[in-house]
Structure formats: structure tokens, C-alpha cells
Amino acid sequence: MSTITPDAHVDAQALDDLRADFRGELVGPGDPAYDERRNVWNGSIDRHPALIARCTGVADIRAAIGFGRRTGLPVAVRGGGHSFPGHSTCDGGVVIDLSPLKGIRVDPLRRTARAQAGVLLGELDRETQAFGLATPSGIVTHTGVAGLTLGGGIGWLMRKYGLSIDNLTSVDLVTAAGELVTASEDVNADLFWGVRGGGGNFGIVTEFEFRLHPVGPIVLAGPILWPMASSPELLRFYRDWITEVPDELTTAVIHRWVPPLPTIPAEYHGRPVVMVVACYAGPVEDGERVLAPLKAFGRPWLDLCTPKPYLALQAMLDPGYPHGRWYYIRACDVAELSDEVIDIAVERGLAIDSPLTSYPIFHLGGAIRAVDGERTAFGGRSSGHTFNFVGATPGRDGFAEQRDWVRQSWQALEPHQSGAYVNFLSDEGTPRIREAYGAAAYDRLKSLKQKYDPGNLFHLNQNIPPG
Incomplete structure (x- = not known):
């Protein structure tokens, strides 16, 4: 764990409590790695979070969410850091950085792959192609699997095999309350409907399971x-x-x-x-x-x-x-x-x-x-x-x-x-987000947001407020 200088925005006692319950890397403005860790893909985004919490697993994610709730700081969630408008970082808040979570497991017999939230598209493709398999994903290999999938996932296989979300069979997700839940067609089906296109509005997805198809090599x-x-x-x-x-x-x-x-x-x-x-x-x-x-x-x-x-x-x-x-x-x-x-x-x-x-x-x-x-x-x-x-x-x-x-x-x-x-989408406001989903789906998403994140902790995204 790094020795960091607390940002003025961060309550010292809350930071001490987080340190005691966190096994990953905590990076603040006084850390030598701060500028490297705060950078995202889009160079026009230049933001200075109060704290970057680089998570090693679900326990770290739960601890970081609790820290955000207790301090009232804005919470941004980073997978691959490719958000066009920079939603994966923030000024004066806490970035829950999932990029260390790189686990991938391919089951060639079942034709499925499980990928953690820090996996990039090229990393997933490399593992699945070892078995002549692939799942629909994006078009740039250093894009994060998480953000791409949660918004839909268009790419070179989409007309044959659908979007990334059409090949998603389940997710594990940590809610704003810190609860770890699974969502699939059979378990928490309402949440599974919402994460397939609704972005990161309902919690932090820690792991994805995808259906694979014979592709290539x-x-x-x-x-x-x-x-x-x-x-x-x-x-x-x-x-x-x-x-x-x-x-x-x-x-x-x-x-x-x-x-x-x-x-x-x-x-x-x-x-x-x-x-x-x-x-x-x-x-x-x-x-x-x-x-x-x-x-x-x-x-x-x-x-x-x-x-x-x-x-x-x-x-x-x-x-x-x-x-x-x-x-x-x-x-x-x-x-x-x-x-x-x-x-x-x-x-x-x-x-x-x-x-x-x-x-x-x-x-x-x-x-x-x-x-x-x-x-x-x-x-x-x-x-x-x-x-x-x-x-x-x-x-x-x-x-x-x-x-x-x-x-x-x-x-x-x-x-x-x-x-x-x-x-x-860039930062284009609620009317544009509503247009992207359509009125009926948007209203359903608002109800789902009320159920899983009524305080709108996860609002640094294409946000759907609770309602």
C-alpha cells in the first residue's frame, strides 16, 4: 500500500478506516504515482480526484463504496478508462479503479468466458482465441470490457452474433449498499435487464460471464x-x-x-x-x-x-x-x-x-x-x-x-x-439520455435505479436518476 498525503477533501479518520480495510493501492495527490494513475484515455480530460482506490477484489470494492458513502465524496468508477466524456474520473472525489482486476477464465466445452471488470478487450480476445472462440466486443483492444458491455457493445461480430449484452449470461455486482449480488435471466432478472444497456447506474459489476462462438482464427x-x-x-x-x-x-x-x-x-x-x-x-x-x-x-x-x-x-x-x-x-x-x-x-x-x-x-x-x-x-x-x-x-x-x-x-x-x-454519448443531458433508451425503457430504468441506488451514489455516468 502506498503512503499518501490526504487531500484536503478527504476526512482523515475516514481515510484511516479505509486503509485498515483495503488491500489494494490507495493513491492521493501526494503520491509519486498520482499523475500516472489519474490519467484516462481521452487526453482532453484533466481531472484531479482526491483519492484513487485501486481494488484487488470485491472486499476492496465494498470498502471503497463505503468510504464514498461515509464521506459524501463524488464516486467515479473506472474499468478501462475509455469513457468519452471522462465519467471514469472526477475532481475532488474518489475513483474506484477496477483496472487491477484481470482474471479471465475460458471454458471451451461450455463455450463461456468469465472476465473481471478490469479486463481489456484485447486481453479477453487473446484468451478466447486460444480456443478458436470469441464473443462480440468492440473495435479498439485497449477499451475496457466493463464499460463497453454495460452500454451495449457494438463491434465486428454484431450482425452475426449480436451485441456484447446479447451474449452476456450473468454478472456479479456490488450495489450502493455494498451487497454482492448475481444477476442473470433466472436470478435478479430485473437487474439483469437493466445492466444490459443501462450502464453503471445500478452498481459496480465485478465479473461478467459471456457466451462464446467459433470465430477465426x-x-x-x-x-x-x-x-x-x-x-x-x-x-x-x-x-x-x-x-x-x-x-x-x-x-x-x-x-x-x-x-x-x-x-x-x-x-x-x-x-x-x-x-x-x-x-x-x-x-x-x-x-x-x-x-x-x-x-x-x-x-x-x-x-x-x-x-x-x-x-x-x-x-x-x-x-x-x-x-x-x-x-x-x-x-x-x-x-x-x-x-x-x-x-x-x-x-x-x-x-x-x-x-x-x-x-x-x-x-x-x-x-x-x-x-x-x-x-x-x-x-x-x-x-x-x-x-x-x-x-x-x-x-x-x-x-x-x-x-x-x-x-x-x-x-x-x-x-x-x-x-x-x-x-x-458525451455530456448531453437527461433529454438525450432518455432519447437513447426510449421513453418506456427510461421510465423502467428509473424505477430500477430507485431500487438499487436510491441515493444516486453512482451518478458519474450517463445518469438515470432514481424515480
């Missing part, structure tokens, strides 16, 4: 690149083509400048590009037949959609979203790629003026839409596509301009929006 996947000027024709072709593709295929259209990656010839670096990134969750030869019309469209600059290890696909976008950059994100769902939406998409792509700024358009549907919308709290099952506008800079310089591009892009699509993916 080789999949047909990767990007196909065209010059940005091809975007109008490509998007209209893409819109028509995806109406016929099987659920095994998940794609995303990305507008950006070509990044300087070793897999891309230097002559293309820095050029404005529109790309379709694909993953076919089935036999490679079947995927080649399905993707043939797309690969033949127009004059692609590069075709990097080839057979590759599933782990390579999962890590493909990592260089575009490293820790420490300044990010500003706004997102929305649309029902379809109408001509009007396509025109806006093209215009916003042409307006990109930074080598780090981009936006993907994820194709939804398939197994996502096949799940009854009332089965989970997730609110976007009927959406056709998710837009995610990401403005990024190395630091403060130029950040305001990229933030303006994001806001203008989001506003241009506002008349066509049909909801939002809660994991992509």
Missing part, C-alpha cells in the same frame, strides 16, 4: 480504400448493396485522411479517403463471394480486405485511437442512408481538415434487430446505422477547431436522427 476482414471524391457514388452503391448481404458481414464506412501505417504504402499517407472496413464472420471463401461486388466497385486505391487473424482485425484501429490524444465525440443513429443523409455524410467528409479526425458509419441490423427490444435496456435495435464523429488532436492546439467540426457535423444530421448509442 482467420477471418476475411480489413479496409478497402477509395479517394474521398468517390464518396457520393460509393455510398449510394453501398446503401443498395448492404440490403442483400448476409448477417455474417459487418461493415463500417469511414471518412478520414490516410494514416501513416506500415501496412499502407507511403504514397497514400495523408490523402483524403473513404473506406469500407469489413469483417465476414464465416468461411473465408463465402466472404470472398459476398464482398466481390464491393471490391469491384469503381477504382479502389487499396484493397486490404484479406484473410487475416481475428486478433489482427481487432487491433487494426488501435493506432487511430491511442491514449493521450485529445478527443471530442458526438454520435447519432439514423434509420437509413437516404439521399439527404448521404449528401451530408459526403459534405462532412470533405470538410475534414485534420489527419487525426474521422468518422465511422456502422451498419447495424442483423442479429441486433432480431432480439426483442424489450428483452434488454438497449435502445437502438431498430436503427439502421450509427454515426460517430470523432475530432482528435495531439493536444490543445487545434482542438477547438476539431470540436467545432464535430458539432457542425452532428447538427447537420439532427433532422435525420433516430436515437443514439449510449456508449457514444
Whole structure:
């Protein structure tokens, strides 16, 4: 345990009591590790918690929750630290840091995996792929399993196998009162409904159990690149083509400048590009037949959609979203790629003026839409596509301009929006959160919040107040 200097916000006796009952690392402003421990993925978030409690297990989590209740300090919960608006940290409060909790157990016979709350996507993928298995997860390997899953979990397997929450079979959760409970379809079913899309509003999930599927180790996947000027024709072709593709295929259209990656010839670096990134969750030869019309469209600059290890696909976008950059994100769902939406998409792509700024358009549907919308709290099952506008800079310089591009892009699509993916929300207020879930689900979530966290201890999130 570290020797820390108490922050002025922290009651000394409460801190002594916590020390006596805590086995992990306690980090405060006087600790040499403080600046390293307080940093999160989004470099534009610069907050100074009074205390960071790095938990080693459920007992530490319960102790940290009790400390937060007794002191009245704000409580933030950190898994992977990828929260776009910085909800995994706070000023002057206590951060319950779950990142030391790295346990993973794969059962290849039952095709299940149990993962603790500090596990990252790449860590889970590595263990499950050892058995040729995977569960749907996200698109950047250093994202935390916990936050991604609790908000829904979109990624490259979603049209075939659904969202992360559709493959969740149970969770262990510590409530605001410090009680450890299990939730599944058969036990605390109301809570299990809520954690599948409702985020961290109801407690701290300490462990997840997922259903696994045969995936890889080789999949047909990767990007196909065209010059940005091809975007109008490509998007209209893409819109028509995806109406016929099987659920095994998940794609995303990305507008950006070509990044300087070793897999891309230097002559293309820095050029404005529109790309379709694909993953076919089935036999490679079947995927080649399905993707043939797309690969033949127009004059692609590069075709990097080839057979590759599933782990390579999962890590493909990592260089575009490293820790420490300044990010500003706004997102929305649309029902379809109408001509009007396509025109806006093209215009916003042409307006990109930074080598780090981009936006993907994820194709939804398939197994996502096949799940009854009332089965989970997730609110976007009927959406056709998710837009995610990401403005990024190395630091403060130029950040305001990229933030303006994001806001203008989001506003241009506002008349066509049909909801939002809660994991992509920034700090946008209660009306936007309610819109993300829909009125009926939101009201049900409020009742669930009243049952499990009536004091709203867990409010640093896309918050659903008790009601």
C-alpha cells in the first residue's frame, strides 16, 4: 500500500478506516504515482480526484463504496478508462479503479468466458482465441470490457452474433449498499435487464460471464480504400448493396485522411479517403463471394480486405485511437442512408481538415434487430446505422477547431436522427439520455435505479436518476 498525503477533501479518520480495510493501492495527490494513475484515455480530460482506490477484489470494492458513502465524496468508477466524456474520473472525489482486476477464465466445452471488470478487450480476445472462440466486443483492444458491455457493445461480430449484452449470461455486482449480488435471466432478472444497456447506474459489476462462438482464427476482414471524391457514388452503391448481404458481414464506412501505417504504402499517407472496413464472420471463401461486388466497385486505391487473424482485425484501429490524444465525440443513429443523409455524410467528409479526425458509419441490423427490444435496456435495435464523429488532436492546439467540426457535423444530421448509442454519448443531458433508451425503457430504468441506488451514489455516468 502506498503512503499518501490526504487531500484536503478527504476526512482523515475516514481515510484511516479505509486503509485498515483495503488491500489494494490507495493513491492521493501526494503520491509519486498520482499523475500516472489519474490519467484516462481521452487526453482532453484533466481531472484531479482526491483519492484513487485501486481494488484487488470485491472486499476492496465494498470498502471503497463505503468510504464514498461515509464521506459524501463524488464516486467515479473506472474499468478501462475509455469513457468519452471522462465519467471514469472526477475532481475532488474518489475513483474506484477496477483496472487491477484481470482474471479471465475460458471454458471451451461450455463455450463461456468469465472476465473481471478490469479486463481489456484485447486481453479477453487473446484468451478466447486460444480456443478458436470469441464473443462480440468492440473495435479498439485497449477499451475496457466493463464499460463497453454495460452500454451495449457494438463491434465486428454484431450482425452475426449480436451485441456484447446479447451474449452476456450473468454478472456479479456490488450495489450502493455494498451487497454482492448475481444477476442473470433466472436470478435478479430485473437487474439483469437493466445492466444490459443501462450502464453503471445500478452498481459496480465485478465479473461478467459471456457466451462464446467459433470465430477465426482467420477471418476475411480489413479496409478497402477509395479517394474521398468517390464518396457520393460509393455510398449510394453501398446503401443498395448492404440490403442483400448476409448477417455474417459487418461493415463500417469511414471518412478520414490516410494514416501513416506500415501496412499502407507511403504514397497514400495523408490523402483524403473513404473506406469500407469489413469483417465476414464465416468461411473465408463465402466472404470472398459476398464482398466481390464491393471490391469491384469503381477504382479502389487499396484493397486490404484479406484473410487475416481475428486478433489482427481487432487491433487494426488501435493506432487511430491511442491514449493521450485529445478527443471530442458526438454520435447519432439514423434509420437509413437516404439521399439527404448521404449528401451530408459526403459534405462532412470533405470538410475534414485534420489527419487525426474521422468518422465511422456502422451498419447495424442483423442479429441486433432480431432480439426483442424489450428483452434488454438497449435502445437502438431498430436503427439502421450509427454515426460517430470523432475530432482528435495531439493536444490543445487545434482542438477547438476539431470540436467545432464535430458539432457542425452532428447538427447537420439532427433532422435525420433516430436515437443514439449510449456508449457514444458525451455530456448531453437527461433529454438525450432518455432519447437513447426510449421513453418506456427510461421510465423502467428509473424505477430500477430507485431500487438499487436510491441515493444516486453512482451518478458519474450517463445518469438515470432514481424515480
